Amino acid sequence: MRAWWAAGLLLSLLACSPKSVTIGVILPESGEWFRYGQAIKEGVQIAEETLRQNGDLPVALRLRYLDSSSDSDTARAAFDALLKEGAAAVIGGTTTTEALALIPLADKAGRLLVSPSASATTLAGRSPWFFRVYPSDRHEVMTAAKFLVEDLAAQTVLILTEDNDWSRGMGTDLAAELKRLGVDRAPALILPADAGEYGPVIGRALKPAPAALFIAAYADALREALAVLRSGPWNGPTVTSSAFNAPGMLRQVGVLAEGLYLLRPPFEPENPNHPAAAAFAARYRNRFGRDPGVFSAYGHDALLALAEAIRSGGETPEGMRRGLRSVSNLPGATGTLSFMDSGEVLKFPRIYQVQEGRAVDYLDAMERYRQQLLRELSRTKRDLGR
Secondary structure (H helix, E strand, C coil): CHHHHHHHHHHHHHHHCCCEEEEEEEECCCCCCHHHHHHHHHHHHHHHHHHHHHCCCCCEEEEEEEECCCCHHHHHHHHHHHHHCCCCEEECCCCHHHHHHHHHHHHHHCCEEEECCCCCHHHCCCCCCEEECCCCHHHHHHHHHHHHHHHCCCCEEEEEECCCHHHHHHHHHHHHHHHHCCCCECCEEECCCCHHHHHHHHHHHCCCCCCEEEEECCHHHHHHHHHHHHCCCCCCCEEECHHHHCCCHHHHHHHHHCCCEEEECCCCCCCCCCHHHHHHHHHHHHHHCCCCCHHHHHHHHHHHHHHHHHHHHCCCHHHHHHHHHCCCCEEECCEEECECCCCCECCCCEEEEEECCEEEEHHHHHHHHHHHHHHHHHHHHHHHHC
16 A cells, blocks of 8 residues: 555656756867857856746756867767757757768757857758857858958958868858959968968968958967968958957957957847847856857857747757747847748848957947048038138
């Protein structure tokens, strides 16, 4: 009798226990891309903390963080380990290379893979199980090409890229977009693996001198390339991709970045029209004691999107996939989130320029300059009228 009573009590307790969903998080916390991985992890942790405090999910979340070590094979092994643990979805594919390694596994297993930062145009539509909260390079390339041609009036552009999937793809896309806008000379140079060889290779590529230069490289290579360029062979306009927004990058390169133009995807915590971004920034500062960067914000929104998918579709992998496809105008740290059929979000980056050690919104700065000129013109007219 006691055994039956004990068994009944156990079943009753299990029935009352809240359901849980395991979400894996595979990020490069060590190795070449550790800066991006660590920043994204901090953003995911803020989202996890907020969701637990709000307590408005129908299930409990269990997050499992694994280090890819900036290595595709390690990332694949981590994904397999998460499948064995019953993970319903994975936040991962920080870089294009890691995303390309994980997408086939997610597709085969029928598990959501949500990338917080992989941006290559070629990733779009690879699998119905792949989504990303970071804008596609297609939008970044369009913005960069338009800026190079219309604002910098560049008719020749030298494109420097690293030898990796993302950099080469961005270089190819940018050259094609520049050609569409009438720039016939946009040669691409793949930087050597050894940064010690950058000097002579870049020096040769700058003859004859282009009108502008674009760099598509991750933090380490970008820093080395800037050091070479600022040492003498180049003093013309330089534009770089949103990879420059790696945590601490501006502080590390210091004066080497002065005058540099860079792209930055949406994240405006100081904008009064973006209360979700301000709330995220406040929680981040409270926990980590410093301001959040772009990649932390996109890590936050990756988990936020998955939580919304659970609310609307349920906790099964297929339910979450349907739920994620239906996410529309979800307020996030990076603006509103809406997914297209391809798994893309529609977001466009903006151009910033480094001025006196700060990245300043280029269009806002130009508007302030225009208003200043108008005020000066008005004063001049008044003085002449006297």
